[in-house]
Amino acid sequence: MDRRGFVTSGMAAGLAGFTGAGGALGTLIERTPGLRQGRRDENGNIRLSSNENPLGVSPAARDAIIEAIVESNRYGGRRAEVIEALSNYLGVKPENLTLGFGSTEILQICTQAFQGPNTPLIAAVPTFEDVMDYQDTMPFEVKTIPLTPDLQHDIGRMREESKKRPSVVYFCNPNNPTGTITASADIDAWIAEAPESTIFLMDEAYLEYVTDDRYWDSLKWIEQKPNVVVIRTFSKIFGMAGLRLGYAVTHPTTATRLAEHAVQNSPNVLAGAAAVASLNDQGIVQRAIAVNTESKAIVHQTLDELGLEYLPTNTNFIMHRIQGDLATYRNRMADAGLLVGRNFPPMLDYNRLSFGLPNEMDQWADTIKGFRSKGWI
Numbered sequence: 118m119d120r121r122g123f124v125t126s127g128m129a130a131g132l133a134g135f136t137g138a139g140g141a142l143g144t145l146i147e148r149t150p151g152l153r154q155g156r157r158d159e160n161g162n163i164r165l166s167s168n169e170n171p172l173g174v175s176p177a178a179r180d181a182i183i184e185a186i187v188e189s190n191r192y193g194g195r196r197a198e199v200i201e202a203l204s205n206y207l208g209v210k211p212e213n214l215t216l217g218f219g220s221t222e223i224l225q226i227c228t229q230a231f232q233g234p235n236t237p238l239i240a241a242v243p244t245f246e247d248v249m250d251y252q253d254t255m256p257f258e259v260k261t262i263p264l265t266p267d268l269q270h271d272i273g274r275m276r277e278e279s280k281k282r283p284s285v286v287y288f289c290n291p292n293n294p295t296g297t298i299t300a301s302a303d304i305d306a307w308i309a310e311a312p313e314s315t316i317f318l319m320d321e322a323y324l325e326y327v328t329d330d331r332y333w334d335s336l337k338w339i340e341q342k343p344n345v346v347v348i349r350t351f352s353k354i355f356g357m358a359g360l361r362l363g364y365a366v367t368h369p370t371t372a373t374r375l376a377e378h379a380v381q382n383s384p385n386v387l388a389g390a391a392a393v394a395s396l397n398d399q400g401i402v403q404r405a406i407a408v409n410t411e412s413k414a415i416v417h418q419t420l421d422e423l424g425l426e427y428l429p430t431n432t433n434f435i436m437h438r439i440q441g442d443l444a445t446y447r448n449r450m451a452d453a454g455l456l457v458g459r460n461f462p463p464m465l466d467y468n469r470l471s472f473g474l475p476n477e478m479d480q481w482a483d484t485i486k487g488f489r490s491k492g493w494i
């Protein structure tokens with residue numbers, strides 16, 4: 118069954134009664150220390166700002182971490198087990214995989230492996246900034262191309278730019294911070310015809326959250342096209358952001374090239390144990406999607422009620438309009454114990470809101486409605 122079929126039938130069959138009063142989500146929250154109140158920062162604020170998974174690591178991963186602690190004095194990090202579990206999960210060969218300290222290390226590796234003074238990065242704006250940040254210490258050029266009015270990557274302009282010389286093209290799809298998707302058929306049409314000197318970095322950090330059927334993943338390219346790097350993470354759907362594990366899926370020759378720039382012996386033993394347990398946890402993806410869907414509904418309903426426009430989201434966050442100054446809005450939310458968003462130029466009349474647990478989104482909804490009654494929003 119493909120991912121979409123799996124997700125939809127899983128949602129229908131397995132999730133009835135998961136969320137909502139008395140559902141299994143309630144039981145999970147009761148059983149999991151820290152979840153009852155939601156994940157707070159050190160000052161007790163609710164974090165709705167970094168696109169984290171509010172469910173945290175799965176109970177199975179938590180047990181695996183505790184068990185693995187005694188191995189912390191050893192090198193190895195369960196690397197072989199992670200690669201085996203991941204290759205089974207994705208249906209790829211172990212030689213297709215490169216592990217990183219989060220997917221952001223994969224982006225850094227790609228900068229080092231593929232770019233050069235005459236090989237620029239071509240990226241959208243706004244998009245996830247990390248790959249741009251890795252250019253700062255290098256004499257490399259970045260060509261930024263604004264998203265189209267319907268918030269897709271501007272494939273026409275990116276493609277024209279890539280024809281000038283060898284290039285590295287960054288596709289964040291779904292895109293952070295907009296939450297929007299670029300139609301996969303359009304990207305595929307370019308990849309199919311592109312020369313090998315155009316390298317495609319396909320960042321699929323949020324793929325499991327996608328509901329738009331114009332989207333599909335890029336794994337089909339990896340055996341035919343050594344110039345395609347599919348980049349994924351355990352940080353989002355598997356709730357392991359603090360454990361730092363991401364990976365690239367590529368042609369084996371490309372994996373060999375990436376390995377030259379990767380830190381050896383990754384992952385650390387706790388991340389490795391959690392990853393294997395998470396990949397073997399049959400319900401983990403559906404649970405995260407169910408919670409995200411419920412929280413998204415609360416946010417949509419609230420924004421509709423307040424008449425605040427928002428972008429269609431295929432992720433665990435949403436960009437919505439605010440009225441007034443963005444920093445003032447965020448500070449007021451912080452005063453109410455809610456950390457929301459940061460600046461994403463040029464979209465400074467929008468705030469990016471990450472979806473937390475449904476009860477956290479209820480708290481956000483009450484707060485923003487209170488702002489309306491004070492004439493702040």
Ligand SMILES: Cc1ncc(COP(=O)(O)O)c(C=O)c1O
Pocket residue numbers: 167168218219220221222245289292293320322323349350351352358361362363
């Ligand atoms: C699009 C995108 N890619 C990559 C990352 C980095 O994730 P990590 O390094 O935790 O795997 C993020 C984090 O928010 C992201 O939004």
